Amino acid sequence: MxxxxxxxxxxxxxxxxxxxxxxxxxxxxxxxxxxxxxxxxxxxxxxxxxxxxxxxxxxxxxxxxSYASNLEQLFSLYNTYLKSKPKEIETFYSFSKWGQTLLQDFNEIDRYLIDTKKLFSNLSAIQEISHWSPEAPKTQLMEDYLLFWNNLDVIYKDFNASLLNKNKGHQGLVYRTACSKLKSYLKENKNxxxxxxxxxxxxxxxxxxxxxxxxxxxxxxxxxxxxxxxxxxxxxxxxxxxxxxxxxxxxxxxxxxxxxNYYSESKKIEIIGTPKNISQAKYVGNLLKEISKTSNNAIKNTAVILADESLLNPILNSIPEEINSVNITMGYSLEKTPLASFFQLFFELYIKRNTKGWFYSNLLDFLSHPTTTSFLNSKEENNSNLISNAIKNKNWSYITPEKIISVAKDKDCISTVFQELNFTPLSFTKRCLLIISKLKDIYTEQSNSLALEYLYRFNSLFNQLNTLLVEHHYMNDLKSLLSLYNELLSSETLDFRGDPIEGLQIMGMLESRNLDFETVIITSVNEGILPSGKSNNSFIPFDLKIAHGLPTYKEKDAVYTYHFYRILQRAKNVYLIYNTEPDVLEGGEKSRLITQLLTDENKIGDITEKIATPNVVPSLKEDEIIEKDVDLMSLIKNHATNGFSPTSLSNYIRNPIDFYKRNLLKIDDLLAVEETVAANTFGTIVHDTLEDLYTPFVGKTLEVGLLHEAKKNIEALVKKHFAKTYAEGDIKYGKNLIAYNVILRYIERFIHLEIKQVKQNTIKIIALEQNLKVSLNFPELDYPIVLKGKLDRIDEENGTLRIIDYKTGRVEPKNVKITNWEDCITDYSYSKAFQLLCYSVMFNAQNPISEIQAGIITFKNLNAGILKFNTPKGPKKSAEDSLINKETLDLFLVELKRLILEICNPNIPFKEKEV
Incomplete structure (x- = not known):
């Protein structure tokens, strides 16, 4: 064409x-x-x-x-701002947030040859009116604020002069200068x-x-x-x-x-709505596949135009294999490379570090980054894993360089990345350049050409930062440096190499100017993207822009409209794709340009509309079923002979799949740092502290004096068991400190209540943390069944034997009461009663009993005392309900046998229960 x-x-x-x-x-x-x-x-x-x-x-x-870079302009503007001697001097970091807007305004003012004295005078007057108060004089804050606006003309002139002294300019200044030098240029080029x-x-x-x-x-x-x-x-x-x-x-x-007059010719225009960006990319991929089948030259005359250039990566991943040649006019953003996220994490590591060191989650994120592992690891040693595992095993919440060096092997690489000193911006950029230098050797050895290309661009970027920091000394913190780094990074791209004429063309809206294609695919034709909307990132008010002939969002909308219709002029096949999902960040509705097209009476016959959605096949969640094959039966047999614990059997009652994964396959939670004391750690500390406190009393009758003496040891024992169970976790701050004091309070209250009981009753400690095991012979099985467990406490109160289980979680009286024996092996809410009965069976096997009591002490409700197991034995309840005797155990053993036989039955699969 x-x-x-x-x-x-x-x-x-x-x-x-x-x-x-x-x-x-x-x-x-x-x-x-x-x-x-x-x-x-x-x-x-x-x-x-x-x-x-x-x-x-x-x-x-x-x-x-020559054009000054954006950063050169920003630094020059900040120098000019400092020379204006403001009353309150802003740091470079805070200045850069609004300095970019001021640069944009200066650029536009010069491109449109505005009379700056008049404009800034108007702007200053507007600011004064908005802060004017007839009743009271201006405050010092108002005076300082208005001083800046009154000085804006001086700042503008000094800023332009500072750039001209270097024979450079921002775009607007170059344009204004070109107007004044045009005559001499035309004389030199008169032919x-x-x-x-x-x-x-x-x-x-x-x-x-x-x-x-x-x-x-x-x-x-x-x-x-x-x-x-x-x-x-x-x-x-x-x-x-x-x-x-x-x-x-x-x-x-x-x-x-x-x-x-091409626009009036017949065209094939399809308007397609798809959900989200990835769907747009996939749809484009399918379109290109179909177009490539029509003729050999069809793809050469096709352009994919991205209204939202962030779609480039998904579009590239969606291009079909049939297309051999692709030309991309926009660069690949350096922000999207792996090295960008590596240096972002490295910055944050030192910005977020406090006096206690690095917080574990920030450090683990950094250590898990692929670039970090490449840098720290050698063929012999996996340093990143060594450090990560040490953090988790030792439960370090905050980590210092000394701790890292103590566990790592390659001290040289470690000291390059992890330093005790607080970096200045200049020393930090030099450290980044040192890391780049070492990574270069690693990637060269690996022959990783793509990574070396990334590295080269980052080397240039940090060298540019280094030069700016040497020249300008007012940047004194890493936060400002990170802002500057991100500013540079956002404008850097990796250029694609190839024949710019051949193959499929992928471009942005502005790159499409003057170019024509038979087939055009435009993506993200959404309001807020095409056109970009009513953004007004400027200090100059809308009315003032109109008065001085500066462009507003209305003119910018007209620019987008022109580009859109110009692309359509000579095209024969047009595909307009928009996102149907109402997402504010990605455009919430189809563009007004589509609506305008649909109202064009001359074009309505050429247009077809459709909504493209993937086939959604509803996936009904089915309960997981694990059939018991030979290998699984072997696991069950091993577990049964090693011993069922009351907890493992409770897991089965709760959900057989949990029992299968946790108790048979031994799949536990991943090793992780306990930032705050976990519930199981909390319980372990309480149990271990009580064991140490009561061990001297085993075989003795409790006395008030002995318990008062024991109270003196509580604090030391709690600290000891925190150190043992919580590894090297810190308990001096925050929730951990609260947990420490809660445990102290729990045990002190427990001893206090024990003293009250001892005054009224005779209590003798029989055993603590006693390991019990019993073999159960079921004729239906050809292997023995073992039941094992650990009893927290066995004592005797006024001659009655008691089995006591400590619980740091909440337990209610209904959880230890059985009304229907079948419930104890089918309903998890009775798991506490089930466990007490299991302990009673095990204790009875070693020490035959006539009667025994079993109960739970819950630290969430110590005032409730011992929550005793009980079951009704007649129409009316009596005191005997809480006693466990031979009859009770026989009734329970019937249900226990039924449960274990079900677990060991190869014909009954493990079936998921809804928890």
Missing amino acids: NGFLEEVLDKILSQNSSLSNHIFILPSKRAGTFLKNSIAKKATKTEFAPEIWSIETFIEKISGL KTFVFLGFNALNESESIIIQQILEQHSSDIFWDIDNSFLKDPVHDAGLFLRDHKKNWSHFNSNDFKGVS
């Missing part, structure tokens, strides 16, 4: 035998590449190629200045023919420069607009061009060139 550039080139070649003295000026470099290719194809003889410039490069040449191609919205500088060249020189301008938009007085796609045609004196005697 013949696109805009080819059509214009044919017209120029029909009037000129040679193009060597021509200078072509286009909106973008990308269009220049395609123009050069078209000239090469149409050339019939050898000659010098014409000069081809983007408008920005052309104006840079006129001005004699050149200037041709402007495909422009639309022009700022005041561009407008003046182009008009002056058109009036004074052999020159021409070709627009790229369809007649239907140009003639429509309200269509935004022709807004700027109608204005140029009306107001430029050049068109009083010259034709308005570049107007076409």
